[in-house]
Amino acid sequence: MANSKTDPSSSASPRLDKSTVAKVAELSRLKLSDAELESIAQQLSMVLANFEQLAQVNTQGVEPMVTPTDLTLRLREDRVERREPAEAFLENAPDRSGNLFKVPPVVG
Amino acid sequence: MMDLTFATCSEVGRAVRDRKVSAVEVTRHFLKRIGELDPKIGAFTTVNSRAEAQAADVDARLARGEAVGPLAGVPIAIKDLLCTKGLRTTASSKILANFIPPYSATVVRRLEEAGAICIGKTSLDEFGMGSSNENSAFGSVKNPWNPEYVPGGSSGGSAASVAARMALASIGTDTGGSIRQPSSFCGLFGIKPTYGRVSRYGIIAFASSLDQAGPMALSTEDAALILEVISGRCERDSTSADVSVPQFSQQISDQVKGLRIGLPKQYFAEKMDADVERVTRESIEALKKRGAILVDVELPLVKYAVPVYYLVATSEASSNLARYDGMRFGHRSKNATKGDLDDLYSSSRGEGFGPEVKRRIMLGTYALSSGYYDAYYQKASQVRRLIRDEFTRAFTQCDVILSPVCTSPAFKIGERINDPLAMYLNDIFTTSTNLAGLPGMSVPAGFSKEGLPIGVQLMAPHFEESRLFNVSSVLEKDLGAAKSRRPHVI
Amino acid sequence: MSSETRFGAYEPVIGIEIHVQLQTRSKMFCTDSTAFASGDNECVCEVCTGMPGALPTVNRTAIEYAVKTGLALGCSIREKSVFSRKQYFYPDLPKGYQISQFDLPLCENGRVEFVYNGSKKSIEIIRAHVEEDAGKSTHQGDCSLINLNRASVPLLEIVSGPDLRGPEEAAEYARTVHKMVQYLEVCDGNLEEGSFRCDCNVSVRKRGETKLNTRVEIKNINSFRFVEKAIEYEILRQIDAMESGEKIRQETRLYDPDKNRTFAMRSKEEAHDYRYFPDPDLLPLVLTKAEIESMRAKLPEMPLARAARFQSEYKLPEYDSQVLTAEKDLADYFEKVVSASGNAKAASNWVMTELLRELNDSKKTVSQSPIPAERLGQMIALIDKGTISGKIAKTVFAEMWTSGKAPEVIVQEKGLVQITDTSAIEKSIDEVLAANPKELADYRGGKEKLFGFFVGQVMKATKGQASPDMVNQMLKAKLKG
Structure with missing residues (x-):
């Protein structure tokens, strides 16, 4: 399980340091300048400090709510429907080779 | 000849169908207004160059005696977050600056089927993230009531386009108040429908469990008419509800006698602008005079709505915006190290997204990341359920809840741009509606000392939009706020 | 030699994740065809190319196939399961996440039994969940080319417990599952085309120990022979490493059949953080007990x-x-x-x-x-x-x-009807005896080995159509004279 149980409110301060912000930026694939890292670290620290108040709410045994309806999934019948030719989904491509999307070499 | 500028959607739709005016004439009239006014307002990102041709098609169908829907020839501005086939769709972002969708959103298709003309695409806070329309790659939008002020956001271009009568109505989207707050700032009737009422298919996702599209219009009737056209189950959106759609526009009743209006104590305890407080009280009085019953209701957890909202919305957004990677469409950086895939990802996204979008992707990624998921995303989703349960309980005591839309009227451009937290906290009255999936509406109710419009918010249980239209119609008649003054630019 | 003795003091511990392509007509989350022998990117739409605003819908048949398989694997089927997003950036993953299942999978806690080496094996199935396939990237020197025909094709990932103890046994387990999905008619079983792929998790420990050591994942093996060979190689590699005091690194490796060895995939140092969370575009999948039971009743x-x-x-x-x-x-x-x-x-x-x-x-x-x-x-x-x-x-x-x-x-x-007519056979025997007086005399003189010769002659005369039983009987009687 990737999502382990850590409660940041138990640590002294929710302040995000620049290196954490840099890691999150890498995970998000966002190239940020030093100044951006700095300001985001500061702004998000403020925001998270404010959000610490959530810890006051007792949520023991409460099932998380993902969607605000009680509806359940409707399934689609297994039928093929063609809508547009391949070209329609390639014409916005920044680079292509024939009908394939062209990208830098994939590692691995 | 009718005065098209000040007509309503239903009037124009009727006139076009009765062939008293042609769809082409109507379209030309509004294209001309856009040409004249929009350079001062900046509401549109793209004007539809095929609008006249589409109008001609509507006229041709009418000439052949074919049935055309209730919005025949009605010019509607579409928030640039809804995909329009063959017409550039940008989300007001550099990353999609040249994106031409190969398909149309279900909402757009339904409007076109009802005869409406998509006159153009309107500016927004990039990807719907913001409350002032200052976060747009195409520049900020001015409030037609006073160009020094913001039109609100994120559907700011939509609100400004209708307030300046460059379109007769607009489609906005609302994730945490993005229809209601700009409607309040620009004096419009704007409704965020029940979650699942309107298909999200083809609407560029900000936060999937919160987003809903809805009309921003010049009258209760217009809002109801457009909602009934765009509502209903869509087989391409798994979250769209299979619930029958009432003929909202024909069922509007002025009867509020005995209707229980809930007034949430916690909302009124918030610090708010004196004009907002006054206008809200006037609205309550107006309803009381008509025989509505006022009930105090408790919503103690709504004070947590803003953190819950921002954690849920940014978590979903960080994931929904992963597809903007410069591989298949959208901005691809020219500054990345050649042959370095990861650098190309990061550079394209770093260059393509604006500061607020980056901030939110960062917050969301963090909230979902290993070690923080339980305390942030999961905790927020749990409190979200408690908030919804609280509304469910409140609605056993009342039929409609009334509150301010916002703590203040429109603020000045640039005033809050550097304080994201203050901007977020301003969403206190609107976000809980999205969290609980409830329908919410902003109704013009009065003006500030500076002459800026102020709306009042109405909320109802799931799928009870009809109640909102009834109350809105009473306020529209009795307060007369929508008709009493006209914006500065017109 | 069995793996008991072959690996000496070491015991291999193996678990397998099998990706079964469910043979539906349309894709898992959109209505494109899954029959994509056609051109590049010919079976794509706004959903599987991850266009802005596109949303997934769930294929009913894929869910039915998954439930059938889960039931056949002895799993319990969740009445409420949830689709989650597994997030990572890769050019063949258009949305930047794969729709899969995480903490609430469709099928759990099953068991697969098979006979190997004369004894019955019982392997735990931890879970089986539904997910979408990625596209295909072809590497071409200075670039990669992406084809999304395969993107969003339905897969069922079947995860076994670490219960397998040798390469042959592991391959037999995979064959057993392969046989099952074909029996269920939920998968065409085509290994070459990737309809059935195995990821093998291999670790090694000292015999007698119960702890699980660091494991290595060998990804994407599409033949049972290679499953066996790749695991064999990997076990020996790990034993060598342990013998020489090296630490086993938790990593993903690929198997090269030409060189018969596994090699580590190049990967960035950054650890994966998939940030799974429930997909808000899809509501919970709810199946009633009655629906599940009616599928069970239909199992072959x-x-x-x-x-x-x-x-x-x-x-x-x-x-x-x-x-x-x-x-x-x-x-x-x-x-x-x-x-x-x-x-x-x-x-x-x-x-x-x-x-x-x-x-x-x-x-x-x-x-x-x-x-x-x-x-x-x-x-x-x-x-x-x-x-x-x-x-x-x-x-x-x-x-x-x-x-x-x-x-x-x-x-x-061809006139191949057997001759059972006594007189016809008798006539042939008489003719044969008349034509071979010397052999007849020899036989009657005690050379009984010649019986076969006479049978052959009679059969030849009847073009092989005489009933052999009748020829035998009647010939014996005639030869006695």
Whole structure:
């Protein structure tokens, strides 16, 4: 399980340091300048400090709510429907080779 | 000849169908207004160059005696977050600056089927993230009531386009108040429908469990008419509800006698602008005079709505915006190290997204990341359920809840741009509606000392939009706020 | 040599994740066709290319196939399961996340049994969940080319417990699951085209220990032979490393069949953080108990049960039962032969020897057999009725294989009906005896070995059509004089 149980409110301060912000930026694939890292670290620290108040709410045994309806999934019948030719989904491509999307070499 | 500028959607739709005016004439009239006014307002990102041709098609169908829907020839501005086939769709972002969708959103298709003309695409806070329309790659939008002020956001271009009568109505989207707050700032009737009422298919996702599209219009009737056209189950959106759609526009009743209006104590305890407080009280009085019953209701957890909202919305957004990677469409950086895939990802996204979008992707990624998921995303989703349960309980005591839309009227451009937290906290009255999936509406109710419009918010249980239209119609008649003054630019 | 002794003091611990492509007509989350032999990116739409605003919908048949498989694997089916997003950036993953299942999978806690090396193995199935496939990237020097035809094709990922103890056993487990999904008709089983892929998790520990050591994942193996060889190589590599005091690194490796070795995939140092969370575009998948039970009622008989029934019902040896149930098509074919002939023993002999040999030689599958099961059954019935002899039947079988004609037609056309007419046989015997007076005298003088010679001559004279039993009997009587 990737999502382990850590409660940041138990640590002294929710302040995000620049290196954490840099890691999150890498995970998000966002190239940020030093100044951006700095300001985001500061702004998000403020925001998270404010959000610490959530810890006051007792949520023991409460099932998380993902969607605000009680509806359940409707399934689609297994039928093929063609809508547009391949070209329609390639014409916005920044680079292509024939009908394939062209990208830098994939590692691995 | 009718005065098209000040007509309503239903009037124009009727006139076009009765062939008293042609769809082409109507379209030309509004294209001309856009040409004249929009350079001062900046509401549109793209004007539809095929609008006249589409109008001609509507006229041709009418000439052949074919049935055309209730919005025949009605010019509607579409928030640039809804995909329009063959017409550039940008989300007001550099990353999609040249994106031409190969398909149309279900909402757009339904409007076109009802005869409406998509006159153009309107500016927004990039990807719907913001409350002032200052976060747009195409520049900020001015409030037609006073160009020094913001039109609100994120559907700011939509609100400004209708307030300046460059379109007769607009489609906005609302994730945490993005229809209601700009409607309040620009004096419009704007409704965020029940979650699942309107298909999200083809609407560029900000936060999937919160987003809903809805009309921003010049009258209760217009809002109801457009909602009934765009509502209903869509087989391409798994979250769209299979619930029958009432003929909202024909069922509007002025009867509020005995209707229980809930007034949430916690909302009124918030610090708010004196004009907002006054206008809200006037609205309550107006309803009381008509025989509505006022009930105090408790919503103690709504004070947590803003953190819950921002954690849920940014978590979903960080994931929904992963597809903007410069591989298949959208901005691809020219500054990345050649042959370095990861650098190309990061550079394209770093260059393509604006500061607020980056901030939110960062917050969301963090909230979902290993070690923080339980305390942030999961905790927020749990409190979200408690908030919804609280509304469910409140609605056993009342039929409609009334509150301010916002703590203040429109603020000045640039005033809050550097304080994201203050901007977020301003969403206190609107976000809980999205969290609980409830329908919410902003109704013009009065003006500030500076002459800026102020709306009042109405909320109802799931799928009870009809109640909102009834109350809105009473306020529209009795307060007369929508008709009493006209914006500065017109 | 068994893995017990081959790895000396070490015990391999193996678990397998199998990706089964469910053979639906349309994709998992959109309505494009899954039959994409056609051109590049010909089976794509706004959903599987991850266009802005596009949303997923769930294929009912894919869910049914997954439930059927889960039930056959002995899993409990969740009445409420949830789709989650597994997030990472990769050019063949259009949305930047894969829709999969995480903490609430459709199927859990199952068990697969099979016979290996004479003993019954029971392997735990931890979970089986539904997800979408990624696209395909082709590497071309300075760039990669992306084809999304495969993107969003439905997969069922079946995760076993770390219960397997050797390469052969692991391969046998994979074969067992492969056989099951084909029996269920939820997967075409085509290994070359990637319809059935194995990721093998391998670790090694000292015999007697119970802890699990660091494991290595060997990804994307699409042949059972390679499953066996890759695991074998990896076990020996890990034992070597442990012997020389090296630490085993938790990593993903690939198997190179040409060099018969595994090698580590190049990867960035950054640890994966998939940030799974429930997909808000899809509501929870809810199945009622009644729906699950109605799917259970529709399950076909599975290979192990069918083999057991073949043993008891048709009195077949264990080995024959296993061969005949290896593929559902073959078992179905066999049972049709039995019902047309009424002779299970003969049916099993003809299918296992003549039919399988011909199929093998011509590289055909059972379903492509030019001899329909009913006709093979009719042919066996002709033998049992005495219309043709077993020897003639081989001629008839060969003729059926090439011409596809019915056995009766062949027997009629070629005049292959067995001669059972006493006078006709007697006439032939008399002729043969008259033509060979020397041999007759020798026989009667005590050279009884010549009996075979006379049988052969009579059969030759009757073009092999005389009933061998009758020839034997009547010849014996005549020779006595």
